[in-house]
Amino acid sequence: xxxxxxxxxxxxxxxxxxxxxxxxxxxxxxxxxxxxxxxxxxxxxxxxxxxxxxxxxxxxxxxxxxxxxxxxxxxxxxxxxxxxxxxxxxxxxxxxxxxxxxxxxxxxxxxxxxxxxxxxxxxxxxxxx
Amino acid sequence: xxxxxxxxxxxxxxxxxxxxxxxxxxxxxxxxxxxxxxxxxxxxxxxxxxxxxxxxxxxxxxxxxxxxxxxxxxxxxxxxxxxxxxxxxxxxxxxxxxxxxxxxxxxxxxxxxxxxxxxxxxxxxxxxxxxxxxxxxxxxxxxxxxxxx
Numbered sequence: 131x132x133x134x135x136x137x138x139x140x141x142x143x144x145x146x147x148x149x150x151x152x153x154x155x156x157x158x159x160x161x162x163x164x165x166x167x168x169x170x171x172x173x174x175x176x177x178x179x180x181x182x183x184x185x186x187x188x189x190x191x192x193x194x195x196x197x198x199x200x201x202x203x204x205x206x207x208x209x210x211x212x213x214x215x216x217x218x219x220x221x222x223x224x225x226x227x228x229x230x231x232x233x234x235x236x237x238x239x240x241x242x243x244x245x246x247x248x249x250x251x252x253x254x255x256x257x258x259x
Numbered sequence: 260x261x262x263x264x265x266x267x268x269x270x271x272x273x274x275x276x277x278x279x280x281x282x283x284x285x286x287x288x289x290x291x292x293x294x295x296x297x298x299x300x301x302x303x304x305x306x307x308x309x310x311x312x313x314x315x316x317x318x319x320x321x322x323x324x325x326x327x328x329x330x331x332x333x334x335x336x337x338x339x340x341x342x343x344x345x346x347x348x349x350x351x352x353x354x355x356x357x358x359x360x361x362x363x364x365x366x367x368x369x370x371x372x373x374x375x376x377x378x379x380x381x382x383x384x385x386x387x388x389x390x391x392x393x394x395x396x397x398x399x400x401x402x403x404x405x406x407x408x
Binding site: 144145146147148150151154189190191215216217218219221222236237238239240 | 275276279280330333334335337341342345346348349352353354355356357358359360363364366368369370
């Protein structure tokens with residue numbers, strides 16, 4: 131696809147099982163660039179890996195996802211962040227979106243749900259540009 | 260929220276988890292109150308501390324063999340000890356996180372803590388009566404233990 135941006139995907143989750151699952155399950159035309167175990171690590175890796183698409187857990191040690199989303203968006207307002215969390219209440223989703231996340235996927239999720247959610251973020255961005 | 264309603268919240272979460280994540284439904288047995296004895300734990304136990312409007316914990320305990328099969332169903336090939344601990348903690352995290360849909364935003368959950376071995380125990384205040392929800396998946400027996408006050 132001429133002119134299409136190849137997104138660079140980073141996964142942020144304190145669970146290794148979930149990090150690996152997201153890496154395996156995503157079947158989109160994106161480049162997987164790395165995985166971080168918490169918000170602090172994600173900020174460090176963001177500078178080096180320059181991801182354009184991120185899946186972000188919320189409940190994590192050291193720095194939680196809500197704080198990390200805000201810091202990442204401050205650095206790069208164009209970043210596409212999909213929050214992937216078990217926290218299922220509406221207020222949590224709204225808070226994450228207010229901080230700059232573009233989507234919210236509740237755990238547990240199927241591979242299809244993950245891919246659909248990521249694709250929706252990419253499509254929305256492409257439609258805007 | 261009544262005890263019955265509380266149990267219903269977690270039953271829904273358990274059934275949804277197994278159907279979604281490992282594509283095979285689990286069956287929940289009749290929940291019961293663990294009176295005068297500490298609930299028995301299995302090989303791996305993941306516990307989430309609850310704070311805010313509610314205090315207590317949500318713990319999921321399962322045998323190693325069950326967790327290995329669950330990892331396989333998730334296409335995970337590495338059955339190392341770390342991944343088994345990780346999975347049992349993630350399941351407890353998912354059950355308690357999902358409960359916020361009904362318990363509300365003030366149902367604060369910690370990151371998971373994991374204990375290994377059937378001799379490990381859950382720390383309970385004197386007189387506490389946690390709810391035990393037996394869960395059968397394939398031929399494996401596990402439990403969800405919920406203590407909220």
